[in-house]
Amino acid sequence: MAERYSSFTPGGTGWLLQRxxxxxxxxxxxxxxxxxxxxxxxxxxxxxGTQMRMENVGYLITMVLFLxxxxxxxxxxxxxxxxxxxxxxxxxxxxxAVLSLAGLAxxxxxxxxxxxxxxxx
Amino acid sequence: MSxxxxxxxxxxxxxxxxxxxxxxxxxxxxxxxxILIGYLFTHIAVLSNALGAAGNEAKIAxxxxxxxxxxxxxxxxxxxxxxxxxxxxxxxxxxxxxxRLLMIDLGIGLEAQDKSFYISLVVTAAITVASVPTFMTxxxx
Numbered sequence: 001m002a003e004r005y006s007s008f009t010p011g012g013t014g015w016l017l018q019r020x021x022x023x024x025x026x027x028x029x030x031x032x033x034x035x036x037x038x039x040x041x042x043x044x045x046x047x048x049g050t051q052m053r054m055e056n057v058g059y060l061i062t063m064v065l066f067l068x069x070x071x072x073x074x075x076x077x078x079x080x081x082x083x084x085x086x087x088x089x090x091x092x093x094x095x096x097a098v099l100s101l102a103g104l105a106x107x108x109x110x111x112x113x114x115x116x117x118x119x120x121x
Numbered sequence: 122m123s124x125x126x127x128x129x130x131x132x133x134x135x136x137x138x139x140x141x142x143x144x145x146x147x148x149x150x151x152x153x154x155x156i157l158i159g160y161l162f163t164h165i166a167v168l169s170n171a172l173g174a175a176g177n178e179a180k181i182a183x184x185x186x187x188x189x190x191x192x193x194x195x196x197x198x199x200x201x202x203x204x205x206x207x208x209x210x211x212x213x214x215x216x217x218x219x220x221r222l223l224m225i226d227l228g229i230g231l232e233a234q235d236k237s238f239y240i241s242l243v244v245t246a247a248i249t250v251a252s253v254p255t256f257m258t259x260x261x262x
Contacts, residue, residue, distance in 0.1 A: 019226060022219050029212055037252075042205065043196035043259055047174045047181050047188040067165075074158030081151055102162075110165045116175050 014076060021073040028066040054117040067110040075103035142235040146218055153215040160208060167191065202260045209256070210249040217241040 036042060040049065054060050079099050087095060115121045140148070174186035181189075195201050221237045224230050230237055 019223060022223060026216050026220055026223075029216060033209065033212060037205070037209070038255060041255070041258060043193065045189070045192050045196075046184050047171065047186045048184070050171065050188070051181075067161075070158075070161055074154065074161055077151075077154045078158055081154070106162060106165060109169060113165065113169050113171050117171050119175075 014080075018073060018076055018080075021069040024065070024069050025073055028062065028069070031062075032066065050117050051119065054114060055119060060114060060118050064111055064114050067114070068107055071103050071106045071110070075099050075106075142238045146221070146234075146238040146241070149214060150218050150222070153211040153218075156208070156211045157215060167195070197260070199260055202257055206249060206253055206256050209252055210245055213248050214241060214245040217244055 036045070054063070079096060082095055083092065112121070134148075168188075170188040170191045174181060174188035177186055180186040184190075218238065218241045221230070221234070221241055224237075225234055
């Protein structure tokens with residue numbers, strides 16, 4: 001077998017989660033684009049319409065999970081791209097900390113916004 | 122076990138003329154990934170206008186809340202519509218190539234990985250072109 005080029009550790013949690021979130025995102029990203037550009041149109045979006053969709057608990061949960069999965073997948077992807085690029089040592093640890101904080105802030109803000117849209121907050 | 126060798130940095134883009142389809146797929150997947158995560162941060166920032174809109178029922182009913190006016194203001198711009206088409210192209214390619222990668226990880230289709238990359242490109246182009254009329258509806262109106 002040829003040398004593996006991936007920086008992911010096969011069998012590792014990060015490697016597996018990147019693929020599990022990928023499979024979930026294939027469906028949710030396609031659904032999101034389809035619903036908000038082809039069923040509803042982006043130029044017709046109103047707060048009332050958003051509120052109505054987000055009041056549906058199934059939709060709210062789907063969107064929040066979509067956000068969490070996308071944030072993890074994206075931030076983990078960026079981190080591994082930089083590791084592939086040769087990032088190591090202290091800069092690697094700093095980048096991991098900065099990306100983790102940015103990802104957590106994104107998830108926190110996005111979840112808060114979703115709950116406000118739902119009317120829960 | 123395979124023998125280990127020093128392959129150097131695989132991101133030596135100066136070698137781009139030597140790149141095989143699999144390498145271009147890898148580069149495009151990375152490029153589209155960077156755009157998508159960058160956009161996600163922007164998207165949540167724009168949608169955060171909901172925080173200023175919530176609770177003002179009169180304005181919401183009239184469609185004059187900050188969330189509605191911001192989104193509709195942005196959607197009125199031709200540039201935003203063009204960027205949306207670009208975002209669709211980026212998302213569709215990332216999805217299709219992502220499915221291709223998941224399949225390869227599962228041991229399916231490795232021998233046809235170059236063909237599946239070309240198919241990803243063609244389907245992305247077809248979906249993008251077919252979506253242009255939908256994305257451009259009512260722009261500037």
